[in-house]
Amino acid sequence: MIEAVGLTKRYGAKTAVYNLSFQVRPGTVTGFLGPNGSGKSTTMRMILGLDRPTAGHVTIGGHPFRELPNAPRQVGALLDAKAVHGGRSARNHLLSLAQLSGIPASRVDEVLGVVGLQDVAKRRSSGFSLGMGQRLGIAAALLGDPQVLLFDEPVNGLDPEGILWVRNLMKMLASEGRTVFVSSHLMSEMALTAEHLIVIGRGQLLSDMSVRDFIAANSAGFARVRTPQTEPQQREKLTTVLTEAGGRVMSEPDGALRVTGLALPQISDLAHEADVRLWELAPHQASLEEAYMQMTQAAVDYRSTDDQLAGFQQGPQGALPGQLPPGSAPGAPGVPQGPPQLGWYAPPPPQPGQPHPGVRGSVPAPPAPVPADQNPYAQQAPEAAPAAPPAPAPAGPAGPGLTKNDDSTPGSDTPEDAR
Amino acid sequence: MHAGYVWKSEWTKIRSVRSTGTTLALAAVFTIGLGFLISALSKNEFAKMDAHELRFADPTFISFVGTSLGQLAMIVFGVMVVGGEYSTGMIRTSLAAVPRRGLFLFSKIAVATLLAFVVALVTSFVTFFVGQAALGPYKASLGDPGVLRAVIGAALYMTLIAVFAMGVTTVLRSPMLSLGILMPLFFLLTPILGNVPATRKVAQYLPDQAGGKVMQVVAPEGDIAPYGPWGGFGIMVLWVLAALCCGWLVLKKRDA
Numbered sequence: 001m002i003e004a005v006g007l008t009k010r011y012g013a014k015t016a017v018y019n020l021s022f023q024v025r026p027g028t029v030t031g032f033l034g035p036n037g038s039g040k041s042t043t044m045r046m047i048l049g050l051d052r053p054t055a056g057h058v059t060i061g062g063h064p065f066r067e068l069p070n071a072p073r074q075v076g077a078l079l080d081a082k083a084v085h086g087g088r089s090a091r092n093h094l095l096s097l098a099q100l101s102g103i104p105a106s107r108v109d110e111v112l113g114v115v116g117l118q119d120v121a122k123r124r125s126s127g128f129s130l131g132m133g134q135r136l137g138i139a140a141a142l143l144g145d146p147q148v149l150l151f152d153e154p155v156n157g158l159d160p161e162g163i164l165w166v167r168n169l170m171k172m173l174a175s176e177g178r179t180v181f182v183s184s185h186l187m188s189e190m191a192l193t194a195e196h197l198i199v200i201g202r203g204q205l206l207s208d209m210s211v212r213d214f215i216a217a218n219s220a221g222f223a224r225v226r227t228p229q230t231e232p233q234q235r236e237k238l239t240t241v242l243t244e245a246g247g248r249v250m251s252e253p254d255g256a257l258r259v260t261g262l263a264l265p266q267i268s269d270l271a272h273e274a275d276v277r278l279w280e281l282a283p284h285q286a287s288l289e290e291a292y293m294q295m296t297q298a299a300v301d302y303r304s305t306d307d308q309l310a311g312f313q314q315g316p317q318g319a320l321p322g323q324l325p326p327g328s329a330p331g332a333p334g335v336p337q338g339p340p341q342l343g344w345y346a347p348p349p350p351q352p353g354q355p356h357p358g359v360r361g362s363v364p365a366p367p368a369p370v371p372a373d374q375n376p377y378a379q380q381a382p383e384a385a386p387a388a389p390p391a392p393a394p395a396g397p398a399g400p401g402l403t404k405n406d407d408s409t410p411g412s413d414t415p416e417d418a419r
Numbered sequence: 420m421h422a423g424y425v426w427k428s429e430w431t432k433i434r435s436v437r438s439t440g441t442t443l444a445l446a447a448v449f450t451i452g453l454g455f456l457i458s459a460l461s462k463n464e465f466a467k468m469d470a471h472e473l474r475f476a477d478p479t480f481i482s483f484v485g486t487s488l489g490q491l492a493m494i495v496f497g498v499m500v501v502g503g504e505y506s507t508g509m510i511r512t513s514l515a516a517v518p519r520r521g522l523f524l525f526s527k528i529a530v531a532t533l534l535a536f537v538v539a540l541v542t543s544f545v546t547f548f549v550g551q552a553a554l555g556p557y558k559a560s561l562g563d564p565g566v567l568r569a570v571i572g573a574a575l576y577m578t579l580i581a582v583f584a585m586g587v588t589t590v591l592r593s594p595m596l597s598l599g600i601l602m603p604l605f606f607l608l609t610p611i612l613g614n615v616p617a618t619r620k621v622a623q624y625l626p627d628q629a630g631g632k633v634m635q636v637v638a639p640e641g642d643i644a645p646y647g648p649w650g651g652f653g654i655m656v657l658w659v660l661a662a663l664c665c666g667w668l669v670l671k672k673r674d675a
Binding site for chain 1: 421424427428435514
């Protein structure tokens with residue numbers, strides 16, 4: 001069990017991590033997501049006692065890392081695959097780590113076999129590829145048979161076979177009751193590996209919930225509705241009817257309609273009553289990647305130039321009135337703009353209760369109580385007020401209409417779930 | 420976590436990189452080789468000296484002239500032992516495994532110091548005998564007063580130079596920066612300052628200038644040092660302790 005409470009880290013004027021509180025529980029793989037520079041590695045380093053938090057604290061099994069007795073037997077970590085002395089052989093590198101906690105040399109050969117490096121054990125690690133370095137780092141983490149494992153970007157540089165192996169390894173370690181905390185950029189990989197997600201942006205907690213809830217809560221699916229192309233008036237009619245019924249309707253380039261805020265049967269009924277034929281009525285299930293993009297789009301620090309330019313233009317269609325995130329409250333340096341989107345993300349549904357414990361409570365609130373087996377689009381009520389009204393409430397970075405906000409200000413506030 | 424475990428681990432680290440063997444071998448070769456060369460050349464100088472000059476002749480010290488070059492290899496050894504952790508990022512792996520940073524640092528330095536001392540002691544005795552053999556009739560013998568102290572002192576001096584480099588590197592956290600500062604300092608700056616009369620009074624308290632005193636059996640003509648051989652060595656020890664303390668504080672306080 002890893003527990004962070006109010007973790008804050010400042011480097012001079014820059015705040016890398018701000019008031020971060022979360023728990024990583026044993027028995028599941030917990031994914032740690034966030035855009036580049038959002039503070040993932042800094043958090044990992046603070047967990048391992050490498051960096052001293054400016055405020056707050058983080059404990060492993062109730063102890064700060066630096067006070068853990070025989071730490072290598074309790075915590076294994078892969079922080080940086082290249083953090084080895086290149087002039088030392090893989091085996092000697094592991095041996096020096098093993099000797100620290102009285103682990104026998106035979107265990108070194110064992111983990112070398114586990115990660116598949118037995119044939120290059122005697123070779124100097126400077127000649128290793130990134131993938132081999134990752135394997136060596138994973139071997140070092142496994143060395144002490146620890147109950148708590150941290151991996152920072154473990155699949156970087158691995159081949160597909162290696163990625164599959166890491167995925168299964170993580171799951172196996174978790175199924176043995178260990179605490180497994182993995183950071184990654186690869187959404188698809190996280191969707192397959194992790195059961196629980198902790199998402200941060202600009203150093204602050206954005207979300208702390210299970211993968212299924214996360215997708216359900218953040219990436220609002222929608223219904224794709226298509227009317228006969230030969231009769232555009234039918235399309236307009238349906239749009240009017242659906243809008244009147246409280247749904248939100250947007251056009252897709254190919255003429256289909258994206259509908260949120262109405263359940264599938266409702267759309268069908270309304271169409272029937274309006275005497276509109278439907279060619280297509282399909283649910284759209286969002287992927288983790290989409291949910292993640294939706295959640296972090298306002299907290300991205302590094303964006304390519306092309307995107308920036310596009311972002312300065314006024315959002316095309318689908319501006320959501322009244323959805324200005326309250327992150328632009330007085331004192332806040334400004335809300336970062338959403339990325340210019342080609343696609344369209346529906347706003348998240350209101351989230352009753354805080355999804356993470358924060359500094360206020362020691363027991364986390366239950367994750368967003370959305371039955372995950374329901375169609376996500378069926379619960380959309382985007383206009384509903386956010387459930388946590390004080391301060392920057394989780395209004396969510398809405399549509400492209402928000403692109404008018406100036407991104408040049410180093411906004412530390414993120415619109416959603418910022419606190 | 421036992422200190423013994425950490426020592427063992429540091430020994431594995433130090434013996435498993437090439438720079439250890441290379442730098443220590445270079446230190447021995449430079450010290451012995453240059454000492455032999457200068458001793459052989461000094462044999463002719465001795466023959467031309469009058470009685471007054473012979474009073475200040477120090478055959479023991481002459482055979483240790485090579486330490487001025489050998490100490491540079493010792494500095495590189497000290498810098499590599501500590502700096503290798505920083506330049507490779509290994510420091511994060513190490514500190515994640517040994518959260519008690521003081522234990523980590525002093526185990527590393529203790530192991531490296533012991534190894535350096537063993538090499539320096541052997542080098543010192545070989546240097547002495549080779550040098551004295553080259554001096555022929557003017558040679559000193561190990562039984563002469565102060566000679567054994569000078570020979571062991573030379574080994575201690577070489578060891579402490581390496582430890583000083585380890586301390587400085589822990590403060591600076593970069594091998595390139597440390598070498599860039601230590602090499603010119605000990606190769607050029609302190610010898611020059613120590614030989615220019617105007618700066619001598621201050622420079623004699625610098626670590627190598629003070630510590631080198633322990634290798635002398637006969638004080639050179641016009642020696643103004645207010646300390647004896649062990650006094651000078653003590654000053655050097657203070658320098659080394661200061662460097663280690665600063666290094667320890669930096670490691671303790673700063674983020675890895």
